[in-house]
Amino acid sequence: MDHRSTYSARVGEPPADQTDGTRLHVQKQLERFVLDFRHDNDYVYRNQLQENALLKKYYCDVNINDLINYNEELAHRLVNEPAEIIPLNKGSKNSSTGGAVAIRTPYLRAVGIKTDIDQSGRGQVIFSDEEEQEFLEMSRRPDLYNVMAECIAPSIYGNADIKKAILCLLLGGSKKILPDGMKLRGDINVLLLGDPGTAKSQLLKFVEKCAPIAIYTSGKGSSAAGLTASVQREHTTREFYLEGGAMVLADGGVVCIDEFDKMRDEDRVAIHEAMEQQTISIAKAGITTILNARTSVLAAANPIFGRYDDMKTPGENIDFQTTILSRFDMIFIVKDDHTREKDERIAKHVMGIHMGGRGAEEQVEAEIPVEKMKRYLSYCRSRMAPRLSPEAAEKLSSHFVNIRRQVHASEMEANTRSSIPITVRQLEAIIRITESLAKLTLTPIATEQHVDEAIRLFLGSTMEAVNQGSNQGSRELNEEVGRLETELKRRLAVGWSTSLASLKREMCEQKGFSEQALNRTLMMMQRRDTIMFRNQGAQVYRNAI
Numbered sequence: 001m002d003h004r005s006t007y008s009a010r011v012g013e014p015p016a017d018q019t020d021g022t023r024l025h026v027q028k029q030l031e032r033f034v035l036d037f038r039h040d041n042d043y044v045y046r047n048q049l050q051e052n053a054l055l056k057k058y059y060c061d062v063n064i065n066d067l068i069n070y071n072e073e074l075a076h077r078l079v080n081e082p083a084e085i086i087p088l089n090k091g092s093k094n095s096s097t098g099g100a101v102a103i104r105t106p107y108l109r110a111v112g113i114k115t116d117i118d119q120s121g122r123g124q125v126i127f128s129d130e131e132e133q134e135f136l137e138m139s140r141r142p143d144l145y146n147v148m149a150e151c152i153a154p155s156i157y158g159n160a161d162i163k164k165a166i167l168c169l170l171l172g173g174s175k176k177i178l179p180d181g182m183k184l185r186g187d188i189n190v191l192l193l194g195d196p197g198t199a200k201s202q203l204l205k206f207v208e209k210c211a212p213i214a215i216y217t218s219g220k221g222s223s224a225a226g227l228t229a230s231v232q233r234e235h236t237t238r239e240f241y242l243e244g245g246a247m248v249l250a251d252g253g254v255v256c257i258d259e260f261d262k263m264r265d266e267d268r269v270a271i272h273e274a275m276e277q278q279t280i281s282i283a284k285a286g287i288t289t290i291l292n293a294r295t296s297v298l299a300a301a302n303p304i305f306g307r308y309d310d311m312k313t314p315g316e317n318i319d320f321q322t323t324i325l326s327r328f329d330m331i332f333i334v335k336d337d338h339t340r341e342k343d344e345r346i347a348k349h350v351m352g353i354h355m356g357g358r359g360a361e362e363q364v365e366a367e368i369p370v371e372k373m374k375r376y377l378s379y380c381r382s383r384m385a386p387r388l389s390p391e392a393a394e395k396l397s398s399h400f401v402n403i404r405r406q407v408h409a410s411e412m413e414a415n416t417r418s419s420i421p422i423t424v425r426q427l428e429a430i431i432r433i434t435e436s437l438a439k440l441t442l443t444p445i446a447t448e449q450h451v452d453e454a455i456r457l458f459l460g461s462t463m464e465a466v467n468q469g470s471n472q473g474s475r476e477l478n479e480e481v482g483r484l485e486t487e488l489k490r491r492l493a494v495g496w497s498t499s500l501a502s503l504k505r506e507m508c509e510q511k512g513f514s515e516q517a518l519n520r521t522l523m524m525m526q527r528r529d530t531i532m533f534r535n536q537g538a539q540v541y542r543n544a545i
Helices: 020-036 044-054 064-070 072-080 129-139 144-150 160-171 200-210 265-269 272-276 340-354 360-367 370-383 390-414 424-440 448-470 475-491 500-510 515-527
Strands: 002-004 107-109 190-194 214-218 229-233 240-244 254-258 279-284 287-292 296-301 330-334 497-499 531-534 539-542
Touching (some): 020 072, 064 072, 129 370, 160 190, 160 200, 160 296, 160 370, 190 200, 200 214, 200 254, 200 370, 272 279, 330 448, 390 424, 475 500, 497 500
Parallel strands (some): 190 330, 254 296
Antiparallel strands (some): 002 107, 229 240, 497 539, 531 539
16 A cells, blocks of 8 residues: 655656755655665665666665664654655766666555454454443343354354354463463363364354354465564565464464365474464574464365275374374364255255255344344453353362363373373363353353253263264274174165164174174264165165165
């Protein structure tokens, strides 16, 4: 954006309302700066004038910091009173070009300035008295939690808990600074891992639209420097400078990373510090600094084999290190289960959207539009920093101890470590979820009810993902499932059916397979659409190879 002063068309003619003394004084100062300023023995702006003149551009770009260092009074005048700045006379005696170079119209060139008309940026959002009263009334609604969750991507069917988790991500927990100066993050990170076609990318796109500050990027097209920060060289001064990446630019907002599994390992490692400490440390080309990256991360990924395989543990399905998985507060395994009832509901929902009919999603949007929800979430974030009550803290602590005990017992039974660790970070994750739920209702103290819902979300996300591995049992059970699947395919030809009771009697009593292995095998074959149940589950029908 160029902010130019108003001058006569003739170069060097002063404005009518200026005295000669003022004009000459400012002109001499500007001439001296532009023609004599050097950086590393390089006449930066004099050379730029010569190059621009060859391109018929009669101006030069001035770094305001250079001008401040050279003459702070002139810099102040240039910024606040640009109409008083006088262009260089054509044919200046100090010019090395003998009059071939001139500044035709003095101006300020501001790079990257944007007016935040709707106050949706990083600045403090201003709320009217009417808005505050309306938000206070909204916070008292008993169904606010469910209604707000339904407003998250209403055109997407189902995924209720995922939408509630995204709502918690948009609210965030409470940032804390300990007496020793250590900072604890309040932002929540969520990972969606699952089968293709489960609307993961659409959820990310909606968050990019509704979050006050959000950046959407794809894992395949993202590098470590693009996500964190890079060091660039300025082409005129040859100086190095920092250029912030996605996580720096989204400071105070959300970074949505799609195709998280397609990123290179070295690029994923680069965001470890940003996801936990919320800073990015740079030590390159003589530049040593720390940048803020106080962002929430919403990532979506596919399993290694494209679809989630129930025969394999999470470690075999997920191509991520435990160091990155532990930084996500909630991890959802999203499966595309095949059931006739669910498929019919999804098909009806999608057809209603494409035909333009009124559905439940339109009623939700009419009740709480996206812009209103966006303002309400900003109000909650700016006004509330809830803390746990003693009763809630005690309840949360005891639940975490029980969770750790269960995971340890499962690991001992399976004789292997879970690929999704349950550490103290997960305790802090449940605390952040609890605080975000309290924020939603503008409650300064998080109660036991908030803790119950936070634990439910955690058990339905991360713990469910952990149990995907622990409940696979021993290697012997997996081998039994594999043999049983082969036997069932031999027993049931394509297009044939049999009763479930006779199948259990034949496989368990006659051939010695365990009922647990049979139930797991039937479930997996149903998910793969190899078999289907009829007559309310009494008949097993083979419909695929």
